[in-house]
Amino acid sequence: MLSIKHLSAGVDGKAILKGIDLEVRAGEVHAVMGPNGSGKSTLAHILAGRDGYTVTDGEVRYMGRDLLGMEIEERARQGVFLAMQYPVELPGVNNMTFLRESMNAIRKSRGEEEMDAVSFMKLVREKARQVKLDEKLLKRSVNTGFSGGEKKRNEILQMAVLEPFLAILDETDSGLDIDALRNVADGVNRLRSPHRAMIVVTHYQRLLDYLEPDHVHVLAGGRIVRSGGKELALELEAKGYGWLLEEVAA
Amino acid sequence: MGSSNTAVEALMGKGYAQGFVTQIESDTLPPGLDEAVIRTISSRKEEPAWMLEKRLAAYHHWLTLREPNWAAVRHPPIDFQAISYFSSPKKRPQLGSLDEVAPELLATYEKLGIPIEEQKALAGVAVDAVFDSVSVATTFRVTLAEAGVIFCSMSEAIREYPELVRRYMGSVVPHKDNFFAALNSAVFSDGTFVYIPKGVNCPMELSTYFRINEAKTGQFERTLIVAEERSRVSYLEGCTAPMRDENQLHAAVVELVALEDAQIKYATVQNWYPGDSEGRGGIYNFVTKRGECRGDRSHISWTQVETGSAVTWKYPGCILRGRDTVGEFYSVAVTKGRQQADTGTKMIHLGENSRSTVVSKGISAMFGSNAYRGLVRVAAKAENARNHSQCDSLLIGDRCAAHTFPYIEVKNPTARVEHEATTSKVSEDQLFYCRQRGLSQEDAVSMIINGFCKQVFNELPMEFAVEAQKLLAVSLEGAVG
């Protein structure tokens, strides 16, 4: 589904990613871990198409297409979803309306009918219940004045409604209380299917306990320095990154 | 220099005469303003003597005034002798049929439920003689008449309801008020008159859409709305469709009078031609709008969405004379290209417990310049007066400008006056976020901007709010990215 080859990229001449290789097949869940500043969000942003990064080498293919050549919205419409580390506030833009516009834009691009208001409302209510997002938040402006945890839940709600093929979650678990963490994990698990894949960026083992990723990768200094199964995460939890970085350096 | 001269000429409607079509040719005076011109205007309109006297008094006062230059706008000097003061100000070509009218315009009319014959009239399609009687027969006229509401052109009102016009015209905006008000009082072409009798809740939204007369969009419109005790009215003015008008000076005066317990809501969606991207042409929109809450507990609310005009200079205000009166001003002003707007409000608190609310949203894009200028004055007798003003500016790009000039004059220690101002930008983060959710860049921008303006749009009647949103999207097309 997603194939990243020797991806190198940076900002203003500063190299951040230095040759990333990553294969994500449909049905898989990949966890990406790694120290602060190692380039995890940068990778996520580049996959989503955010401006400001320069790709200096490598390529990314998504469902057989050249992902890096696609516009941001085009990627979204093709099923790439990024749950952001810092969800953005849109004052005055109704949360429900935003989600509906989003869904309809995606459906329209696929030649599908727009969903009528009533069915849409029903769908969102149901999903909101699943991710335990307070319904009042649906009526407020997107993320505006939401608590940190509410913002993250709202991202998960959007994901649940939009049902992307490739979901990238950038530290969606950070700053969540234990119940919320559970809801996020449930949200991800519910979306799991042989047609979908997920890349979950996290610092914590706890989320991975619920998610049971197929693969765990460690990103450090802009490179994937180690990949393994879910036990790699346990090892990191126990020992930290120091040993790994030393091993890589050696 | 040469080019700015051409701009002035273009602006002041050279070539105005040449656009004129046969029927109204005889009604067009040559450019220039003197007493004879005013006498001619008045006699062509078959006005009573008192009206002529009012005009002349205004004219003589105007002669003593100089054009104000305090606004944060720049434009070449206006040659008032180069303007023709009596002519059908709309020189839209007469079209053969509705098929020749821009489809968007028709769609707008349709949405607003304007009957087909009136659509024709609005769009400048030649209308046959039958039309007038058809129009008179339309249901809304009947409905209004049954309620006792007077809704007609100012010319008609001067002839048919002289006592009312005499009593109220100039009582809120006297001709001495300012340069442009004096000019308007001397030469006004036509406008709208609305009278709501005691206790009547006007059975429908009144709109300039629905009042067909030739001078509908006159250069010097004069509008007067009088709401008697316990009456209510909501009035919509303007056209949301892009009208590619020729350049002209638009100096209107609008007066509102609310008596005891009356309520007037006045909404404007203004989309005059803003000029081209270099700042050539476009309308100079110098308008004096003021309402007076004359009776206790009366309520006046101004809502404006200003996206057009090359230069806008307008401060719809409220004189809160009665006790417990309420004045409101909700504004969205957009400037892009080389547009300039200096707009805001005046809230004059004279009565006890008078309250006012100001919500101003300024949006600047490209080289646009947007100034909020707001005066809140609390007179010594106005115990417990309260004002809250909120002025938000949104910048798109980094070559535009926003300014806020709050003037606060408080002569009563019990007054509470609050002023908040913010400036923000449409951020990269916001655009990325929206596009990541599948929205196009354009939809994202319009969504963010509509969000910014929501408090103001909420004050508009539903269909108008929808129109205003679309208008905003259209007017900011290409301003980002």
Ligand SMILES: Nc1ncnc2c1ncn2[C@@H]1O[C@H](COP(=O)(O)OP(=O)(O)OP(=O)(O)O)[C@@H](O)[C@H]1O
């Ligand atoms: N726009 C930018 N300008 C300059 N430096 C940047 C920019 N974006 C990212 N960086 C730098 O690139 C490096 C990687 O940042 P990134 O946000 O990808 O890290 P991360 O792995 O997500 O870290 P964290 O775990 O703290 O979220 C950091 O040193 C960061 O400062």
Ligand SMILES: [Mg+2]
């Ligand atoms: Mg990060």
